[in-house]
Amino acid sequence: MIINDAKKVLKQYWGYDDFRGLQADIIRAAVSGVNTVGLLPTGGGKSICYQIPGLLYPGLTIVISPLVALMEDQHNGLVDRGIKSYHFKGSYTPRKLDEAFRNLRYGNYKFAFFAPERISNPLFLEYLSHADISLLAIDEAHCISQWGFDFRPSYLNVKLLRETLLEVPVIALTASATTRVKRDMLEQLMIADAEVFEGSIRRPNLHLQARFTPNKERQLLRLIPTLPGTGIIYAKTRRTCEKLAQLLSEEGHPSSYYHAGLEDDQKSAHSKAWLNNQVKAMVATTAFGMGIDKGDVKWVIHWDAPDTLEGYYQEVGRAGRDGSVSTTYLLFHQYDIARLRKAIEELPDVRAVESFYNKFCSREQIAYGSGEGHKVSFSILELAKKHQLPIAQLLSYIRLIQHRGLWQFIESERSVPKIKLTSQLHVWERLPSKDYELLIAMYRLYPHATDDFVRIDLARFAGMMQQTKADFEKRLELLHEKGILEYAPEQSASALLFTQPRPGAKALKFPAKFIDAWVKSKEERTEGMLTFLESESCLFQEIEMYFGQVKGAPCGTCSNCTRNHYPDQTQVERMQKEGAKLDDIWFDLNCSPDELKS
Numbered sequence: 001m002i003i004n005d006a007k008k009v010l011k012q013y014w015g016y017d018d019f020r021g022l023q024a025d026i027i028r029a030a031v032s033g034v035n036t037v038g039l040l041p042t043g044g045g046k047s048i049c050y051q052i053p054g055l056l057y058p059g060l061t062i063v064i065s066p067l068v069a070l071m072e073d074q075h076n077g078l079v080d081r082g083i084k085s086y087h088f089k090g091s092y093t094p095r096k097l098d099e100a101f102r103n104l105r106y107g108n109y110k111f112a113f114f115a116p117e118r119i120s121n122p123l124f125l126e127y128l129s130h131a132d133i134s135l136l137a138i139d140e141a142h143c144i145s146q147w148g149f150d151f152r153p154s155y156l157n158v159k160l161l162r163e164t165l166l167e168v169p170v171i172a173l174t175a176s177a178t179t180r181v182k183r184d185m186l187e188q189l190m191i192a193d194a195e196v197f198e199g200s201i202r203r204p205n206l207h208l209q210a211r212f213t214p215n216k217e218r219q220l221l222r223l224i225p226t227l228p229g230t231g232i233i234y235a236k237t238r239r240t241c242e243k244l245a246q247l248l249s250e251e252g253h254p255s256s257y258y259h260a261g262l263e264d265d266q267k268s269a270h271s272k273a274w275l276n277n278q279v280k281a282m283v284a285t286t287a288f289g290m291g292i293d294k295g296d297v298k299w300v301i302h303w304d305a306p307d308t309l310e311g312y313y314q315e316v317g318r319a320g321r322d323g324s325v326s327t328t329y330l331l332f333h334q335y336d337i338a339r340l341r342k343a344i345e346e347l348p349d350v351r352a353v354e355s356f357y358n359k360f361c362s363r364e365q366i367a368y369g370s371g372e373g374h375k376v377s378f379s380i381l382e383l384a385k386k387h388q389l390p391i392a393q394l395l396s397y398i399r400l401i402q403h404r405g406l407w408q409f410i411e412s413e414r415s416v417p418k419i420k421l422t423s424q425l426h427v428w429e430r431l432p433s434k435d436y437e438l439l440i441a442m443y444r445l446y447p448h449a450t451d452d453f454v455r456i457d458l459a460r461f462a463g464m465m466q467q468t469k470a471d472f473e474k475r476l477e478l479l480h481e482k483g484i485l486e487y488a489p490e491q492s493a494s495a496l497l498f499t500q501p502r503p504g505a506k507a508l509k510f511p512a513k514f515i516d517a518w519v520k521s522k523e524e525r526t527e528g529m530l531t532f533l534e535s536e537s538c539l540f541q542e543i544e545m546y547f548g549q550v551k552g553a554p555c556g557t558c559s560n561c562t563r564n565h566y567p568d569q570t571q572v573e574r575m576q577k578e579g580a581k582l583d584d585i586w587f588d589l590n591c592s593p594d595e596l597k598s
């Protein structure tokens with residue numbers, strides 16, 4: 001009965017005849033009013049699981065999601081189908097809030113989207129408690145667990161919401177999570193009684209390859225020409241992304257790169273080139289891929305071993321969304337193993353983290369009980385120098401404090417150099433002729449610079465003035481000091497946004513339980529990755545065990561299932577004659593050095 005109604009709605013708004021996988025079961029449970037959890041792999045049609053029940057219920061469905069872009073997509077998708085949906089974004093005065101809720105009530109709205117941060121506003125919560133809410137949908141629900149790799153402190157606000165709306169059924173959706181995260185998620189969301197539906201994590205069209213090689217660069221260059229279509233190469237650092245994209249392009253495989261330090265216009269230009277298949281590879285940090293909808297990604301390569309299996313599986317999952325066979329390569333050598341082992345040994349000294357936080361606040365003159373909403377920009381390099389900390393350690397302190405919910409870390413955004421012409425022509429005329437010429441040239445090129453800051457292409461301008469970039473920058477600084485123009489040099493700045501008032505010394509103390517959870521979960525995740533790299537069993541089985549799923553049969557396609565234990569000696573000899581190096585042979589024949597010797 002329920003399912004027939006649900007199918008009618010599916011046909012009416014989406015045009016499909018039937019549901020896929022677990023969708024029907026999840027929808028049936030959610031519509032019957034019980035708390036429901038759906039764990040579906042990426043691309044498994046998660047949003048329909050709350051959208052159809054939302055349409056079948058008489059009242060409003062509220063949807064909580066951690067990513068603004070994702071929320072905007074889902075909201076727009078509903079609006080495009082002629083469904084009334086509201087998205088809370090930006091700031092609201094009490095009056096605007098009143099209008100919004102009145103609209104929701106009398107305007108026949110079916111969906112309202114908002115970020116979990118909004119729940120901490122008591123007025124917002126008050127309005128929600130009086131609204132006619134039929135269903136509470138929580139997307140990316142694993143973000144509520146401190147055991148997860150994606151923990152977001154703001155998600156703990158959902159508890160407040162649950163306490164306010166205890167009678168309203170919940171549907172929580174997420175991709176696969178480890179057993180511990182699943183258990184914690186049910187507890188935190190207060191839905192221990194929920195019906196849980198979990199889809200198999202296995203994606204048979206992905207052929208997973210984890211390949212040991214002492215020479216990644218050589219194997220990458222040999223591999224790329226053999227791969228069809230376009231793909232993604234994930235690397236850990238921004239520098240590596242730029243370097244590899246350049247190397248590949250020089251070797252005749254046009255490639256682009258993407259990381260959080262790029263300007264917005266660069267980001268969109270680089271993504272566009274890749275989306276339109278104008279480049280072979282996008283070399284990117286993990287910042288790339290969230291919300292990118294490209295079905296025909298043919299392959300994914302990991303240049304560095306990821307820190308966690310969750311991260312790894314999310315990233316390889318961006319290949320083969322259209323269902324076609326796609327191969328993924330994880331290239332690793334002993335340094336990756338050593339790095340992961342070291343990560344386990346390096347546990348944070350909590351007192352040092354607390355003292356860093358206090359010093360930081362004092363330096364910024366943030367008093368106890370204040371500072372909420374305050375944003376501090378800084379350069380990581382300078383901050384590390386000031387506090388005499390190695391950068392990696394500083395970053396782990398900052399992240400741990402973020403994990404505690406005290407601030408939000410906004411990773412560096414590179415700013416473009418800018419100028420503003422603040423003086424008049426009659427002033428310029430009195431300057432030495434080379435400064436005069438420079439200012440006139442600048443005015444010709446950037447006439448708006450007299451009104452406002454404009455971006456300046458330093459290299460190009462320096463070339464025009466027949467100067468080196470460094471000399472040119474010095475001249476701009478001099479002119480800035482003299483008050484002839486304003487010059488904002490290029491800089492790379494990160495920021496910390498205080499999401500809570502600064503706690504007093506006692507309240508700041510990191511609870512032992514919290515540290516314990518943080519350390520243990522980090523250990524478990526790192527161990528998981530190490531086990532995966534060192535395993536000899538089917539890689540899909542390893543993933544299934546890590547995520548607490550039933551272990552399926554060996555996949556038959558991964559690098560362990562297809563491992564060549566007895567490499568053909570004549571083939572080996574032929575390759576050697578043709579000039580192949582030893583690691584080429586291991587790589588191409590998928591065998592290990594020991595097997596080759598025998």
Ligand SMILES: [Zn+2]
Nearest residue numbers: 538555558561
């Ligand atoms: Zn396998």
